[in-house]
Amino acid sequence: MKTILILEDNQSSLDMLVKIxxxxxxxxxVRSATNLxxxxxxxxxxxxxxxxxxxxxxxxxxxxxxxxxFAEYIRQQKKYEYTPIIFVTSLDDxxxxxxxxxxxxxxxEKPYNAAHVKKNIREALLMPLQPERSESIYFRxxxxxxxxxxxRIVYIENSRRCRIIHATDGDVKLxxxxxxxxxxxxxxxRFIQCSRYAIINKDYIEHIDIANRYIKLRxxxxxxxxxxxxxxxxxxxxVYG
Numbered sequence: 001m002k003t004i005l006i007l008e009d010n011q012s013s014l015d016m017l018v019k020i021x022x023x024x025x026x027x028x029x030v031r032s033a034t035n036l037x038x039x040x041x042x043x044x045x046x047x048x049x050x051x052x053x054x055x056x057x058x059x060x061x062x063x064x065x066x067x068x069x070f071a072e073y074i075r076q077q078k079k080y081e082y083t084p085i086i087f088v089t090s091l092d093d094x095x096x097x098x099x100x101x102x103x104x105x106x107x108x109e110k111p112y113n114a115a116h117v118k119k120n121i122r123e124a125l126l127m128p129l130q131p132e133r134s135e136s137i138y139f140r141x142x143x144x145x146x147x148x149x150x151x152r153i154v155y156i157e158n159s160r161r162c163r164i165i166h167a168t169d170g171d172v173k174l175x176x177x178x179x180x181x182x183x184x185x186x187x188x189x190r191f192i193q194c195s196r197y198a199i200i201n202k203d204y205i206e207h208i209d210i211a212n213r214y215i216k217l218r219x220x221x222x223x224x225x226x227x228x229x230x231x232x233x234x235x236x237x238x239v240y241g
Contacts (some may be wrong), residue, residue, distance in 0.1 A: 001027040002049040002125050007039045007070065008032070008088060009057045013110065017052060017088075020114050021121060028125075036070055043074065050124050052108075054088040068145065071104065084124040137185060139165065141174050148172065150188050154217055155200040155224055158182065168219065194234050195227030202238060210235065 004021060008014040014032055021030050031046065033039040036057065042048070051074060057066035067087065074080045084105040105124045108117050137153075139146045148167055157164040158179055165172040177185075179193050186199075193199045200215060207216040213231060214223040226234055 001029055003029045003031060003046060004050045004052060004121070005031045005033065005039065005042050005048045006052040007034075007036075007057070007067065008052070008054045009034050009059070010054075013054070013088075013112075016112055017117070020112065020117050023114070024118055024121065026122070026125070036066060039070060040073075043077075043080070048080065048083060050121065051083065051085045052088060052121075053085060056090075072140075084127055086120055086124060139172055139174055141172065146172060150186060150190070150201075151203070153186075153191075153201055154204045154220065155198060156182060158197050158199065166220070192234065192237055193230060195225050195230055197227075198224050200224055205238070208238070 006014060006017050006021075008017060011034060014034060018030050018032060021028055031042045031048070033042055043051075051071070053067040053071055055067040056064050057070075058064040071085050071087075074083065074085065086105050087107045088110065089107055090110045105127065106120050108120055135151065136147050136149050139148065148165060148169075152167045152169050154166045154168060156166065158176065160176055163174050163176055163182070165174065179196075179199060182199060183191060183193065190202050191199055192202060194215060200217065204217045204219070205215060206218040208214075208226075209216075210226075210231070213226040213228070215226060216223055
């Protein structure tokens with residue numbers, strides 16, 4: 001039996017979703033929540049196979065995206081790292097456009113089309129739970145979520161002031177994050193830290209000057225420094241590796 005958690009603050013909308021799920025010819029247990037507190041209890045105490053999450057849980061607060069934040073929390077839990085998420089949204093939600101590349105299975109729109117909802121739920125429950133390592137990374141900035149393909153990221157400047165993701169399809173300026181955490185998020189062998197303030201994509205290396213400790217990256221006129229403390233590891237992993 002599969003278990004679905006539906007998080008929807010509007011009781012009538014919640015009842016409609018529960019009814020639609022109940023019409024599926026599948027063995028499904030539905031757990032419903034009208035607020036985040038109830039949802040946290042359900043996901044911690046039980047095992048959820050699919051999340052249906054309303055993006056706006058507090059419509060009286062302008063700019064509310066509580067559902068997105070709940071989805072971020074879900075992804076931080078190891079057992080829910082790949083559990084499918086379907087977002088519930090209204091047609092005029094601006095977040096539909098700014099976060100459509102968030103790591104979720106799909107969207108369902110209000111008012112509900114029962115056939116569409118059933119199709120998405122059925123397909124989501126059949127999707128594999130252990131996909132291949134993601135080739136995209138997601139960044140959150142000013143409440144919005146952005147997607148970058150890892151292969152398009154050339155290098156990352158990182159300082160206490162900010163971090164800048166330099167990519168072939170445009171740069172993104174974000175808040176500071178320790179390089180160790182950035183590398184963990186990237187989760188790819190193609191990236192390596194070459195100084196205290198820089199991480200590069202090895203696929204874009206055009207020239208390495210070991211004597212003067214700098215790297216020339218394809219498509220960029222500025223060189224990236226190889227830090228004194230990082231030179232030995234950089235040579236081992238890139239030059240000789």
